Amino acid sequence: MDFEFSEEHKIFQRTAAQFAQKEIAPLGAEYDEKEEYPRQVIIKAGELGFLGIPYPEQYGGTGPDTIALCLFVEEVSKADAGIGSGLVVQNTVGTSPVFNFGSEDMKQRYLVPAIKGEFVGCFCLTEPNVGSDVSSIEMMAKEDGDSYILNGSKLFVSNGLMADYAIVAARTEKGKKHEGMTLFLVDTQSPGLTRKGLKKLGIRAQDIAEFSFEDCRVPKENLLGELGKGFYHLMSTVQKTRIIVGAASVGLAKAAFDTALRYAKERRQFGQPIGKFQGIQFMMADMAMEIELASLLVYKAAWMNDRGEKCIKEASMAKLNASEMVNRVVYKALQIHGGYGYMREYPLERYFRDARIMEIFEGTSEIQRVIIARELGL
Structure with a gap:
Protein backbone atom coordinates (compact mmCIF):
# COMPACT_ATOMS: atom_id res chain seq x y z
CA MET A 1 0.00 0.00 0.00
CA GLY A 117 -9.53 24.64 -26.44
CA GLU A 118 -10.83 25.77 -29.83
CA PHE A 119 -14.33 24.34 -29.26
CA VAL A 120 -16.34 24.33 -26.04
CA GLY A 121 -18.79 21.52 -25.31
CA CYS A 122 -21.79 21.31 -23.01
CA PHE A 123 -24.22 18.63 -21.86
CA CYS A 124 -28.01 19.00 -21.88
CA LEU A 125 -29.83 16.62 -19.55
CA THR A 126 -31.89 18.34 -16.82
CA GLU A 127 -35.34 19.61 -17.81
CA PRO A 128 -37.94 21.85 -16.13
CA ASN A 129 -39.82 18.77 -14.89
CA VAL A 130 -36.93 16.30 -14.73
CA GLY A 131 -33.97 16.39 -12.36
CA SER A 132 -32.76 13.36 -10.41
CA ASP A 133 -35.18 11.03 -12.25
CA VAL A 134 -33.09 11.03 -15.41
CA SER A 135 -35.02 8.21 -17.10
CA SER A 136 -38.16 10.39 -17.21
CA ILE A 137 -36.88 13.03 -19.64
CA GLU A 138 -39.65 14.52 -21.78
CA MET A 139 -37.76 16.14 -24.65
CA MET A 140 -38.62 14.36 -27.89
CA ALA A 141 -36.55 13.49 -30.94
CA LYS A 142 -38.71 12.46 -33.88
CA GLU A 143 -37.23 10.67 -36.87
CA ASP A 144 -37.70 12.54 -40.14
CA GLY A 145 -35.88 11.18 -43.19
CA ASP A 146 -32.13 11.47 -42.66
CA SER A 147 -32.58 13.60 -39.54
CA TYR A 148 -34.21 13.81 -36.12
CA ILE A 149 -36.37 16.76 -35.10
CA LEU A 150 -35.81 17.87 -31.49
CA ASN A 151 -38.45 19.66 -29.40
CA GLY A 152 -38.26 20.53 -25.72
CA SER A 153 -36.30 22.44 -23.09
CA LYS A 154 -33.15 21.84 -21.07
CA LEU A 155 -32.11 23.60 -17.87
CA PHE A 156 -28.88 24.24 -15.94
CA VAL A 157 -26.61 23.64 -18.95
CA SER A 158 -23.04 24.29 -17.81
CA ASN A 159 -20.90 26.10 -20.44
CA GLY A 160 -24.18 26.60 -22.28
CA LEU A 161 -23.82 30.14 -23.62
CA MET A 162 -20.27 29.77 -24.90
CA ALA A 163 -20.65 26.19 -26.16
CA ASP A 164 -19.99 25.44 -29.82
CA TYR A 165 -21.78 22.11 -29.58
CA ALA A 166 -24.15 20.41 -27.16
CA ILE A 167 -24.60 16.79 -26.21
CA VAL A 168 -28.35 16.37 -25.81
CA ALA A 169 -30.37 13.57 -24.24
CA ALA A 170 -33.78 13.16 -25.89
CA ARG A 171 -36.53 10.58 -26.00
CA THR A 172 -36.75 8.68 -29.28
CA GLU A 173 -39.53 6.35 -28.16
CA LYS A 174 -42.52 7.17 -25.97
CA GLY A 175 -43.70 4.86 -23.23
CA LYS A 176 -40.24 3.54 -22.41
CA LYS A 177 -38.13 5.06 -19.65
CA HIS A 178 -34.62 3.64 -19.65
CA GLU A 179 -34.85 2.14 -23.12
CA GLY A 180 -36.25 5.15 -24.99
CA MET A 181 -33.46 7.72 -24.51
CA THR A 182 -30.85 8.60 -27.15
CA LEU A 183 -27.87 11.00 -27.16
CA PHE A 184 -27.30 13.52 -29.95
CA LEU A 185 -24.55 15.98 -30.78
CA VAL A 186 -26.09 19.32 -31.76
CA ASP A 187 -24.31 22.33 -33.26
CA THR A 188 -25.37 25.27 -31.08
CA GLN A 189 -25.86 27.45 -34.17
CA SER A 190 -28.53 25.07 -35.47
CA PRO A 191 -31.84 26.71 -36.47
CA GLY A 192 -34.50 26.11 -33.82
CA LEU A 193 -32.09 26.21 -30.86
CA THR A 194 -32.13 29.26 -28.58
CA ARG A 195 -30.23 29.90 -25.35
CA LYS A 196 -30.41 32.28 -22.41
CA GLY A 197 -28.24 32.67 -19.34
CA LEU A 198 -29.38 31.96 -15.78
CA LYS A 199 -28.62 33.90 -12.59
CA LYS A 200 -27.13 31.87 -9.73
CA LEU A 201 -26.29 32.02 -6.03
CA GLY A 202 -22.71 30.82 -6.46
CA ILE A 203 -20.11 29.78 -9.05
CA ARG A 204 -21.24 32.95 -10.80
CA ALA A 205 -18.37 32.96 -13.27
CA GLN A 206 -19.60 29.61 -14.54
CA ASP A 207 -21.74 29.94 -17.65
CA ILE A 208 -25.07 28.17 -17.03
CA ALA A 209 -27.96 28.42 -19.49
CA GLU A 210 -31.42 27.30 -20.47
CA PHE A 211 -31.85 25.74 -23.92
CA SER A 212 -35.06 25.69 -25.96
CA PHE A 213 -35.42 23.40 -28.98
CA GLU A 214 -38.20 24.12 -31.47
CA ASP A 215 -38.15 21.85 -34.53
CA CYS A 216 -34.37 21.70 -34.31
CA ARG A 217 -33.09 19.38 -37.03
CA VAL A 218 -30.13 17.11 -36.24
CA PRO A 219 -28.52 14.80 -38.85
CA LYS A 220 -28.69 11.08 -38.09
CA GLU A 221 -24.90 10.86 -38.24
CA ASN A 222 -24.83 13.03 -35.09
CA LEU A 223 -26.40 10.28 -33.02
CA LEU A 224 -24.02 9.25 -30.21
CA GLY A 225 -23.91 5.55 -29.41
CA GLU A 226 -26.87 3.26 -29.93
CA LEU A 227 -30.44 4.33 -30.55
CA GLY A 228 -32.44 4.02 -27.33
CA LYS A 229 -29.38 3.31 -25.18
CA GLY A 230 -28.66 6.85 -24.04
CA PHE A 231 -29.55 6.21 -20.40
CA TYR A 232 -27.05 3.38 -20.16
CA HIS A 233 -24.40 5.42 -21.96
CA LEU A 234 -24.89 8.17 -19.38
CA MET A 235 -24.69 5.83 -16.42
CA SER A 236 -21.37 4.48 -17.68
CA THR A 237 -19.78 7.92 -17.25
CA VAL A 238 -21.22 9.19 -13.94
CA GLN A 239 -18.80 7.15 -11.84
CA LYS A 240 -15.80 9.22 -12.90
CA THR A 241 -17.71 12.53 -12.91
CA ARG A 242 -18.74 12.10 -9.28
CA ILE A 243 -15.14 11.50 -8.26
CA ILE A 244 -14.20 14.71 -10.08
CA VAL A 245 -16.82 16.74 -8.18
CA GLY A 246 -15.31 15.34 -4.99
CA ALA A 247 -11.92 16.67 -6.08
CA ALA A 248 -13.44 20.09 -6.83
CA SER A 249 -14.93 20.15 -3.32
CA VAL A 250 -11.54 19.32 -1.81
CA GLY A 251 -9.91 22.13 -3.78
CA LEU A 252 -12.45 24.72 -2.68
CA ALA A 253 -12.20 23.53 0.94
CA LYS A 254 -8.42 23.92 0.83
CA ALA A 255 -8.80 27.49 -0.44
CA ALA A 256 -11.09 28.35 2.48
CA PHE A 257 -8.85 26.54 4.97
CA ASP A 258 -5.66 28.27 3.78
CA THR A 259 -7.35 31.67 3.96
CA ALA A 260 -8.66 30.98 7.47
CA LEU A 261 -5.29 29.65 8.70
CA ARG A 262 -3.48 32.72 7.43
CA TYR A 263 -6.06 35.00 9.05
CA ALA A 264 -5.87 33.12 12.36
CA LYS A 265 -2.12 33.73 12.45
CA GLU A 266 -2.33 37.42 11.49
CA ARG A 267 -5.48 38.69 13.22
CA ARG A 268 -4.82 39.84 16.79
CA GLN A 269 -7.38 40.22 19.56
CA PHE A 270 -6.88 40.44 23.31
CA GLY A 271 -3.16 40.91 22.77
CA GLN A 272 -2.42 37.79 20.70
CA PRO A 273 -3.18 36.11 17.35
CA ILE A 274 -6.66 34.59 17.41
CA GLY A 275 -5.09 31.27 16.39
CA LYS A 276 -3.73 31.03 19.93
CA PHE A 277 -7.26 30.64 21.30
CA GLN A 278 -8.43 27.09 21.78
CA GLY A 279 -11.81 27.76 20.15
CA ILE A 280 -10.13 28.73 16.87
CA GLN A 281 -7.59 25.91 17.17
CA PHE A 282 -10.36 23.32 17.50
CA MET A 283 -12.13 24.67 14.40
CA MET A 284 -8.92 24.62 12.38
CA ALA A 285 -8.08 21.10 13.58
CA ASP A 286 -11.55 19.83 12.57
CA MET A 287 -11.28 21.50 9.17
CA ALA A 288 -7.84 20.00 8.49
CA MET A 289 -9.04 16.53 9.50
CA GLU A 290 -12.17 16.69 7.34
CA ILE A 291 -10.24 17.83 4.26
CA GLU A 292 -7.72 15.03 4.71
CA LEU A 293 -10.44 12.40 5.07
CA ALA A 294 -12.32 13.64 2.00
CA SER A 295 -9.11 13.71 -0.03
CA LEU A 296 -8.36 10.10 0.85
CA LEU A 297 -11.82 9.00 -0.32
CA VAL A 298 -11.52 10.94 -3.57
CA TYR A 299 -8.09 9.61 -4.51
CA LYS A 300 -8.93 6.04 -3.52
CA ALA A 301 -11.92 6.16 -5.87
CA ALA A 302 -9.74 7.73 -8.60
CA TRP A 303 -7.13 5.02 -8.10
CA MET A 304 -9.80 2.31 -8.40
CA ASN A 305 -11.22 3.89 -11.54
CA ASP A 306 -7.77 3.99 -13.16
CA ARG A 307 -7.36 0.28 -12.37
CA GLY A 308 -10.61 -0.46 -14.18
CA GLU A 309 -12.34 -1.56 -10.99
CA LYS A 310 -16.02 -1.05 -10.30
CA CYS A 311 -16.24 1.82 -7.83
CA ILE A 312 -19.84 3.03 -7.95
CA LYS A 313 -20.08 2.96 -4.15
CA GLU A 314 -16.69 4.56 -3.61
CA ALA A 315 -17.40 7.30 -6.20
CA SER A 316 -20.69 8.18 -4.50
CA MET A 317 -19.02 8.13 -1.09
CA ALA A 318 -16.27 10.44 -2.33
CA LYS A 319 -18.73 12.88 -3.87
CA LEU A 320 -21.12 12.83 -0.91
CA ASN A 321 -18.48 13.19 1.77
CA ALA A 322 -16.44 15.87 0.00
CA SER A 323 -19.44 17.99 -1.02
CA GLU A 324 -20.86 18.05 2.49
CA MET A 325 -17.39 18.56 3.98
CA VAL A 326 -16.68 21.69 1.93
CA ASN A 327 -19.87 23.33 3.18
CA ARG A 328 -18.85 22.69 6.79
CA VAL A 329 -15.33 23.96 6.15
CA VAL A 330 -16.32 27.21 4.44
CA TYR A 331 -18.86 27.88 7.20
CA LYS A 332 -16.15 27.63 9.84
CA ALA A 333 -13.64 29.58 7.74
CA LEU A 334 -16.11 32.45 7.40
CA GLN A 335 -16.88 32.30 11.12
CA ILE A 336 -13.19 32.62 11.96
CA HIS A 337 -13.10 35.82 9.92
CA GLY A 338 -16.04 37.27 11.84
CA GLY A 339 -17.57 40.34 10.23
CA TYR A 340 -14.79 40.56 7.66
CA GLY A 341 -15.79 37.14 6.32
CA TYR A 342 -19.23 38.51 5.52
CA MET A 343 -17.82 41.36 3.44
CA ARG A 344 -17.44 41.03 -0.31
CA GLU A 345 -13.90 42.40 -0.30
CA TYR A 346 -12.83 39.10 1.29
CA PRO A 347 -13.11 35.80 -0.63
CA LEU A 348 -14.93 33.91 2.16
CA GLU A 349 -18.43 34.95 1.11
CA ARG A 350 -17.65 33.76 -2.44
CA TYR A 351 -16.38 30.43 -1.14
CA PHE A 352 -19.53 30.16 0.97
CA ARG A 353 -21.78 30.71 -2.07
CA ASP A 354 -19.73 28.48 -4.34
CA ALA A 355 -19.74 25.51 -1.97
CA ARG A 356 -23.50 25.04 -1.89
CA ILE A 357 -23.79 23.66 -5.43
CA MET A 358 -21.43 20.78 -4.65
CA GLU A 359 -24.21 18.94 -2.80
CA ILE A 360 -26.61 19.40 -5.71
CA PHE A 361 -25.08 18.86 -9.14
CA GLU A 362 -23.91 15.50 -10.51
CA GLY A 363 -26.35 13.79 -8.15
CA THR A 364 -27.66 15.31 -4.93
CA SER A 365 -26.49 14.14 -1.52
CA GLU A 366 -29.77 12.27 -1.17
CA ILE A 367 -29.25 10.43 -4.46
CA GLN A 368 -25.70 9.50 -3.41
CA ARG A 369 -27.07 7.95 -0.22
CA VAL A 370 -29.60 5.97 -2.25
CA ILE A 371 -26.80 4.66 -4.49
CA ILE A 372 -24.56 3.75 -1.55
CA ALA A 373 -27.41 1.91 0.17
CA ARG A 374 -28.21 0.03 -3.03
CA GLU A 375 -24.56 -0.98 -3.42
CA LEU A 376 -24.70 -2.33 0.14
CA GLY A 377 -27.48 -4.64 -0.98
CA LEU A 378 -30.33 -2.79 0.74
Whole structure:
Protein backbone atom coordinates (compact mmCIF):
# COMPACT_ATOMS: atom_id res chain seq x y z
CA MET A 1 0.00 0.00 0.00
CA ASP A 2 1.40 3.38 -1.07
CA PHE A 3 -0.23 6.73 -0.24
CA GLU A 4 2.34 8.73 -2.23
CA PHE A 5 1.57 10.22 -5.63
CA SER A 6 4.00 9.16 -8.33
CA GLU A 7 6.75 11.58 -9.26
CA GLU A 8 4.94 12.28 -12.53
CA HIS A 9 1.77 13.16 -10.63
CA LYS A 10 3.69 15.46 -8.28
CA ILE A 11 5.22 17.32 -11.21
CA PHE A 12 1.84 17.53 -12.91
CA GLN A 13 0.21 18.88 -9.73
CA ARG A 14 2.83 21.61 -9.41
CA THR A 15 2.33 22.57 -13.05
CA ALA A 16 -1.47 22.62 -12.63
CA ALA A 17 -1.13 24.76 -9.48
CA GLN A 18 1.07 27.26 -11.31
CA PHE A 19 -1.45 27.50 -14.15
CA ALA A 20 -4.37 27.91 -11.75
CA GLN A 21 -2.73 30.59 -9.63
CA LYS A 22 -1.47 32.54 -12.65
CA GLU A 23 -4.40 32.27 -15.05
CA ILE A 24 -7.47 31.75 -12.81
CA ALA A 25 -6.97 33.09 -9.28
CA PRO A 26 -6.51 36.75 -10.36
CA LEU A 27 -9.80 36.59 -12.30
CA GLY A 28 -12.01 34.92 -9.70
CA ALA A 29 -13.51 37.94 -7.94
CA GLU A 30 -13.80 39.98 -11.15
CA TYR A 31 -15.71 37.37 -13.14
CA ASP A 32 -17.83 36.39 -10.15
CA GLU A 33 -18.94 40.04 -10.07
CA LYS A 34 -19.46 40.17 -13.85
CA GLU A 35 -21.22 36.78 -13.90
CA GLU A 36 -19.32 35.95 -17.06
CA TYR A 37 -16.92 33.19 -18.04
CA PRO A 38 -13.41 34.14 -19.24
CA ARG A 39 -13.17 31.94 -22.32
CA GLN A 40 -9.49 32.80 -22.65
CA VAL A 41 -8.89 30.44 -19.72
CA ILE A 42 -10.21 27.51 -21.75
CA ILE A 43 -8.06 28.53 -24.70
CA LYS A 44 -4.97 28.73 -22.47
CA ALA A 45 -5.77 25.41 -20.80
CA GLY A 46 -6.04 23.80 -24.22
CA GLU A 47 -2.70 25.24 -25.33
CA LEU A 48 -1.04 23.77 -22.23
CA GLY A 49 -2.64 20.33 -22.63
CA PHE A 50 -4.96 20.55 -19.63
CA LEU A 51 -8.11 19.67 -21.59
CA GLY A 52 -6.99 16.25 -22.76
CA ILE A 53 -6.22 14.61 -19.43
CA PRO A 54 -8.86 11.86 -19.81
CA TYR A 55 -8.07 11.12 -23.47
CA PRO A 56 -5.35 9.28 -25.42
CA GLU A 57 -2.54 10.95 -27.33
CA GLN A 58 -4.02 10.15 -30.75
CA TYR A 59 -6.63 12.87 -30.12
CA GLY A 60 -4.22 15.31 -28.51
CA GLY A 61 -4.76 14.06 -24.97
CA THR A 62 -2.32 13.08 -22.25
CA GLY A 63 -4.22 10.35 -20.39
CA PRO A 64 -6.38 8.60 -19.57
CA ASP A 65 -5.55 9.29 -15.94
CA THR A 66 -8.27 9.91 -13.32
CA ILE A 67 -5.78 10.76 -10.60
CA ALA A 68 -4.19 13.47 -12.76
CA LEU A 69 -7.62 14.82 -13.64
CA CYS A 70 -8.52 15.00 -9.93
CA LEU A 71 -5.27 16.85 -9.19
CA PHE A 72 -6.02 19.34 -11.96
CA VAL A 73 -9.61 19.87 -10.84
CA GLU A 74 -8.53 20.31 -7.22
CA GLU A 75 -6.05 23.04 -8.19
CA VAL A 76 -8.36 24.99 -10.51
CA SER A 77 -11.22 24.80 -7.99
CA LYS A 78 -8.87 26.07 -5.31
CA ALA A 79 -8.11 29.07 -7.54
CA ASP A 80 -11.80 29.71 -8.28
CA ALA A 81 -14.65 27.21 -8.22
CA GLY A 82 -16.73 29.05 -10.83
CA ILE A 83 -14.00 29.29 -13.46
CA GLY A 84 -12.79 25.82 -12.49
CA SER A 85 -16.25 24.38 -13.17
CA GLY A 86 -16.02 25.34 -16.84
CA LEU A 87 -12.77 23.39 -17.15
CA VAL A 88 -14.33 20.43 -15.34
CA VAL A 89 -17.20 20.29 -17.86
CA GLN A 90 -14.77 20.56 -20.78
CA ASN A 91 -12.76 17.61 -19.40
CA THR A 92 -15.80 15.44 -18.59
CA VAL A 93 -19.43 15.58 -19.78
CA GLY A 94 -18.70 18.17 -22.48
CA THR A 95 -16.36 15.78 -24.29
CA SER A 96 -16.55 12.24 -22.86
CA PRO A 97 -19.73 11.17 -24.74
CA VAL A 98 -18.03 12.14 -28.02
CA PHE A 99 -14.98 10.08 -27.11
CA ASN A 100 -16.93 7.12 -25.74
CA PHE A 101 -19.77 6.91 -28.27
CA GLY A 102 -19.00 9.16 -31.24
CA SER A 103 -17.81 8.06 -34.67
CA GLU A 104 -14.21 8.66 -35.68
CA ASP A 105 -15.39 11.54 -37.85
CA MET A 106 -17.15 13.15 -34.88
CA LYS A 107 -14.06 12.76 -32.75
CA GLN A 108 -11.94 14.52 -35.33
CA ARG A 109 -14.50 17.30 -35.89
CA TYR A 110 -15.44 17.96 -32.26
CA LEU A 111 -13.25 16.16 -29.70
CA VAL A 112 -9.87 17.17 -31.14
CA PRO A 113 -10.74 20.91 -31.31
CA ALA A 114 -12.26 20.71 -27.82
CA ILE A 115 -9.05 19.24 -26.40
CA LYS A 116 -7.16 22.12 -28.04
CA GLY A 117 -9.53 24.64 -26.44
CA GLU A 118 -10.83 25.77 -29.83
CA PHE A 119 -14.33 24.34 -29.26
CA VAL A 120 -16.34 24.33 -26.04
CA GLY A 121 -18.79 21.52 -25.31
CA CYS A 122 -21.79 21.31 -23.01
CA PHE A 123 -24.22 18.63 -21.86
CA CYS A 124 -28.01 19.00 -21.88
CA LEU A 125 -29.83 16.62 -19.55
CA THR A 126 -31.89 18.34 -16.82
CA GLU A 127 -35.34 19.61 -17.81
CA PRO A 128 -37.94 21.85 -16.13
CA ASN A 129 -39.82 18.77 -14.89
CA VAL A 130 -36.93 16.30 -14.73
CA GLY A 131 -33.97 16.39 -12.36
CA SER A 132 -32.76 13.36 -10.41
CA ASP A 133 -35.18 11.03 -12.25
CA VAL A 134 -33.09 11.03 -15.41
CA SER A 135 -35.02 8.21 -17.10
CA SER A 136 -38.16 10.39 -17.21
CA ILE A 137 -36.88 13.03 -19.64
CA GLU A 138 -39.65 14.52 -21.78
CA MET A 139 -37.76 16.14 -24.65
CA MET A 140 -38.62 14.36 -27.89
CA ALA A 141 -36.55 13.49 -30.94
CA LYS A 142 -38.71 12.46 -33.88
CA GLU A 143 -37.23 10.67 -36.87
CA ASP A 144 -37.70 12.54 -40.14
CA GLY A 145 -35.88 11.18 -43.19
CA ASP A 146 -32.13 11.47 -42.66
CA SER A 147 -32.58 13.60 -39.54
CA TYR A 148 -34.21 13.81 -36.12
CA ILE A 149 -36.37 16.76 -35.10
CA LEU A 150 -35.81 17.87 -31.49
CA ASN A 151 -38.45 19.66 -29.40
CA GLY A 152 -38.26 20.53 -25.72
CA SER A 153 -36.30 22.44 -23.09
CA LYS A 154 -33.15 21.84 -21.07
CA LEU A 155 -32.11 23.60 -17.87
CA PHE A 156 -28.88 24.24 -15.94
CA VAL A 157 -26.61 23.64 -18.95
CA SER A 158 -23.04 24.29 -17.81
CA ASN A 159 -20.90 26.10 -20.44
CA GLY A 160 -24.18 26.60 -22.28
CA LEU A 161 -23.82 30.14 -23.62
CA MET A 162 -20.27 29.77 -24.90
CA ALA A 163 -20.65 26.19 -26.16
CA ASP A 164 -19.99 25.44 -29.82
CA TYR A 165 -21.78 22.11 -29.58
CA ALA A 166 -24.15 20.41 -27.16
CA ILE A 167 -24.60 16.79 -26.21
CA VAL A 168 -28.35 16.37 -25.81
CA ALA A 169 -30.37 13.57 -24.24
CA ALA A 170 -33.78 13.16 -25.89
CA ARG A 171 -36.53 10.58 -26.00
CA THR A 172 -36.75 8.68 -29.28
CA GLU A 173 -39.53 6.35 -28.16
CA LYS A 174 -42.52 7.17 -25.97
CA GLY A 175 -43.70 4.86 -23.23
CA LYS A 176 -40.24 3.54 -22.41
CA LYS A 177 -38.13 5.06 -19.65
CA HIS A 178 -34.62 3.64 -19.65
CA GLU A 179 -34.85 2.14 -23.12
CA GLY A 180 -36.25 5.15 -24.99
CA MET A 181 -33.46 7.72 -24.51
CA THR A 182 -30.85 8.60 -27.15
CA LEU A 183 -27.87 11.00 -27.16
CA PHE A 184 -27.30 13.52 -29.95
CA LEU A 185 -24.55 15.98 -30.78
CA VAL A 186 -26.09 19.32 -31.76
CA ASP A 187 -24.31 22.33 -33.26
CA THR A 188 -25.37 25.27 -31.08
CA GLN A 189 -25.86 27.45 -34.17
CA SER A 190 -28.53 25.07 -35.47
CA PRO A 191 -31.84 26.71 -36.47
CA GLY A 192 -34.50 26.11 -33.82
CA LEU A 193 -32.09 26.21 -30.86
CA THR A 194 -32.13 29.26 -28.58
CA ARG A 195 -30.23 29.90 -25.35
CA LYS A 196 -30.41 32.28 -22.41
CA GLY A 197 -28.24 32.67 -19.34
CA LEU A 198 -29.38 31.96 -15.78
CA LYS A 199 -28.62 33.90 -12.59
CA LYS A 200 -27.13 31.87 -9.73
CA LEU A 201 -26.29 32.02 -6.03
CA GLY A 202 -22.71 30.82 -6.46
CA ILE A 203 -20.11 29.78 -9.05
CA ARG A 204 -21.24 32.95 -10.80
CA ALA A 205 -18.37 32.96 -13.27
CA GLN A 206 -19.60 29.61 -14.54
CA ASP A 207 -21.74 29.94 -17.65
CA ILE A 208 -25.07 28.17 -17.03
CA ALA A 209 -27.96 28.42 -19.49
CA GLU A 210 -31.42 27.30 -20.47
CA PHE A 211 -31.85 25.74 -23.92
CA SER A 212 -35.06 25.69 -25.96
CA PHE A 213 -35.42 23.40 -28.98
CA GLU A 214 -38.20 24.12 -31.47
CA ASP A 215 -38.15 21.85 -34.53
CA CYS A 216 -34.37 21.70 -34.31
CA ARG A 217 -33.09 19.38 -37.03
CA VAL A 218 -30.13 17.11 -36.24
CA PRO A 219 -28.52 14.80 -38.85
CA LYS A 220 -28.69 11.08 -38.09
CA GLU A 221 -24.90 10.86 -38.24
CA ASN A 222 -24.83 13.03 -35.09
CA LEU A 223 -26.40 10.28 -33.02
CA LEU A 224 -24.02 9.25 -30.21
CA GLY A 225 -23.91 5.55 -29.41
CA GLU A 226 -26.87 3.26 -29.93
CA LEU A 227 -30.44 4.33 -30.55
CA GLY A 228 -32.44 4.02 -27.33
CA LYS A 229 -29.38 3.31 -25.18
CA GLY A 230 -28.66 6.85 -24.04
CA PHE A 231 -29.55 6.21 -20.40
CA TYR A 232 -27.05 3.38 -20.16
CA HIS A 233 -24.40 5.42 -21.96
CA LEU A 234 -24.89 8.17 -19.38
CA MET A 235 -24.69 5.83 -16.42
CA SER A 236 -21.37 4.48 -17.68
CA THR A 237 -19.78 7.92 -17.25
CA VAL A 238 -21.22 9.19 -13.94
CA GLN A 239 -18.80 7.15 -11.84
CA LYS A 240 -15.80 9.22 -12.90
CA THR A 241 -17.71 12.53 -12.91
CA ARG A 242 -18.74 12.10 -9.28
CA ILE A 243 -15.14 11.50 -8.26
CA ILE A 244 -14.20 14.71 -10.08
CA VAL A 245 -16.82 16.74 -8.18
CA GLY A 246 -15.31 15.34 -4.99
CA ALA A 247 -11.92 16.67 -6.08
CA ALA A 248 -13.44 20.09 -6.83
CA SER A 249 -14.93 20.15 -3.32
CA VAL A 250 -11.54 19.32 -1.81
CA GLY A 251 -9.91 22.13 -3.78
CA LEU A 252 -12.45 24.72 -2.68
CA ALA A 253 -12.20 23.53 0.94
CA LYS A 254 -8.42 23.92 0.83
CA ALA A 255 -8.80 27.49 -0.44
CA ALA A 256 -11.09 28.35 2.48
CA PHE A 257 -8.85 26.54 4.97
CA ASP A 258 -5.66 28.27 3.78
CA THR A 259 -7.35 31.67 3.96
CA ALA A 260 -8.66 30.98 7.47
CA LEU A 261 -5.29 29.65 8.70
CA ARG A 262 -3.48 32.72 7.43
CA TYR A 263 -6.06 35.00 9.05
CA ALA A 264 -5.87 33.12 12.36
CA LYS A 265 -2.12 33.73 12.45
CA GLU A 266 -2.33 37.42 11.49
CA ARG A 267 -5.48 38.69 13.22
CA ARG A 268 -4.82 39.84 16.79
CA GLN A 269 -7.38 40.22 19.56
CA PHE A 270 -6.88 40.44 23.31
CA GLY A 271 -3.16 40.91 22.77
CA GLN A 272 -2.42 37.79 20.70
CA PRO A 273 -3.18 36.11 17.35
CA ILE A 274 -6.66 34.59 17.41
CA GLY A 275 -5.09 31.27 16.39
CA LYS A 276 -3.73 31.03 19.93
CA PHE A 277 -7.26 30.64 21.30
CA GLN A 278 -8.43 27.09 21.78
CA GLY A 279 -11.81 27.76 20.15
CA ILE A 280 -10.13 28.73 16.87
CA GLN A 281 -7.59 25.91 17.17
CA PHE A 282 -10.36 23.32 17.50
CA MET A 283 -12.13 24.67 14.40
CA MET A 284 -8.92 24.62 12.38
CA ALA A 285 -8.08 21.10 13.58
CA ASP A 286 -11.55 19.83 12.57
CA MET A 287 -11.28 21.50 9.17
CA ALA A 288 -7.84 20.00 8.49
CA MET A 289 -9.04 16.53 9.50
CA GLU A 290 -12.17 16.69 7.34
CA ILE A 291 -10.24 17.83 4.26
CA GLU A 292 -7.72 15.03 4.71
CA LEU A 293 -10.44 12.40 5.07
CA ALA A 294 -12.32 13.64 2.00
CA SER A 295 -9.11 13.71 -0.03
CA LEU A 296 -8.36 10.10 0.85
CA LEU A 297 -11.82 9.00 -0.32
CA VAL A 298 -11.52 10.94 -3.57
CA TYR A 299 -8.09 9.61 -4.51
CA LYS A 300 -8.93 6.04 -3.52
CA ALA A 301 -11.92 6.16 -5.87
CA ALA A 302 -9.74 7.73 -8.60
CA TRP A 303 -7.13 5.02 -8.10
CA MET A 304 -9.80 2.31 -8.40
CA ASN A 305 -11.22 3.89 -11.54
CA ASP A 306 -7.77 3.99 -13.16
CA ARG A 307 -7.36 0.28 -12.37
CA GLY A 308 -10.61 -0.46 -14.18
CA GLU A 309 -12.34 -1.56 -10.99
CA LYS A 310 -16.02 -1.05 -10.30
CA CYS A 311 -16.24 1.82 -7.83
CA ILE A 312 -19.84 3.03 -7.95
CA LYS A 313 -20.08 2.96 -4.15
CA GLU A 314 -16.69 4.56 -3.61
CA ALA A 315 -17.40 7.30 -6.20
CA SER A 316 -20.69 8.18 -4.50
CA MET A 317 -19.02 8.13 -1.09
CA ALA A 318 -16.27 10.44 -2.33
CA LYS A 319 -18.73 12.88 -3.87
CA LEU A 320 -21.12 12.83 -0.91
CA ASN A 321 -18.48 13.19 1.77
CA ALA A 322 -16.44 15.87 0.00
CA SER A 323 -19.44 17.99 -1.02
CA GLU A 324 -20.86 18.05 2.49
CA MET A 325 -17.39 18.56 3.98
CA VAL A 326 -16.68 21.69 1.93
CA ASN A 327 -19.87 23.33 3.18
CA ARG A 328 -18.85 22.69 6.79
CA VAL A 329 -15.33 23.96 6.15
CA VAL A 330 -16.32 27.21 4.44
CA TYR A 331 -18.86 27.88 7.20
CA LYS A 332 -16.15 27.63 9.84
CA ALA A 333 -13.64 29.58 7.74
CA LEU A 334 -16.11 32.45 7.40
CA GLN A 335 -16.88 32.30 11.12
CA ILE A 336 -13.19 32.62 11.96
CA HIS A 337 -13.10 35.82 9.92
CA GLY A 338 -16.04 37.27 11.84
CA GLY A 339 -17.57 40.34 10.23
CA TYR A 340 -14.79 40.56 7.66
CA GLY A 341 -15.79 37.14 6.32
CA TYR A 342 -19.23 38.51 5.52
CA MET A 343 -17.82 41.36 3.44
CA ARG A 344 -17.44 41.03 -0.31
CA GLU A 345 -13.90 42.40 -0.30
CA TYR A 346 -12.83 39.10 1.29
CA PRO A 347 -13.11 35.80 -0.63
CA LEU A 348 -14.93 33.91 2.16
CA GLU A 349 -18.43 34.95 1.11
CA ARG A 350 -17.65 33.76 -2.44
CA TYR A 351 -16.38 30.43 -1.14
CA PHE A 352 -19.53 30.16 0.97
CA ARG A 353 -21.78 30.71 -2.07
CA ASP A 354 -19.73 28.48 -4.34
CA ALA A 355 -19.74 25.51 -1.97
CA ARG A 356 -23.50 25.04 -1.89
CA ILE A 357 -23.79 23.66 -5.43
CA MET A 358 -21.43 20.78 -4.65
CA GLU A 359 -24.21 18.94 -2.80
CA ILE A 360 -26.61 19.40 -5.71
CA PHE A 361 -25.08 18.86 -9.14
CA GLU A 362 -23.91 15.50 -10.51
CA GLY A 363 -26.35 13.79 -8.15
CA THR A 364 -27.66 15.31 -4.93
CA SER A 365 -26.49 14.14 -1.52
CA GLU A 366 -29.77 12.27 -1.17
CA ILE A 367 -29.25 10.43 -4.46
CA GLN A 368 -25.70 9.50 -3.41
CA ARG A 369 -27.07 7.95 -0.22
CA VAL A 370 -29.60 5.97 -2.25
CA ILE A 371 -26.80 4.66 -4.49
CA ILE A 372 -24.56 3.75 -1.55
CA ALA A 373 -27.41 1.91 0.17
CA ARG A 374 -28.21 0.03 -3.03
CA GLU A 375 -24.56 -0.98 -3.42
CA LEU A 376 -24.70 -2.33 0.14
CA GLY A 377 -27.48 -4.64 -0.98
CA LEU A 378 -30.33 -2.79 0.74
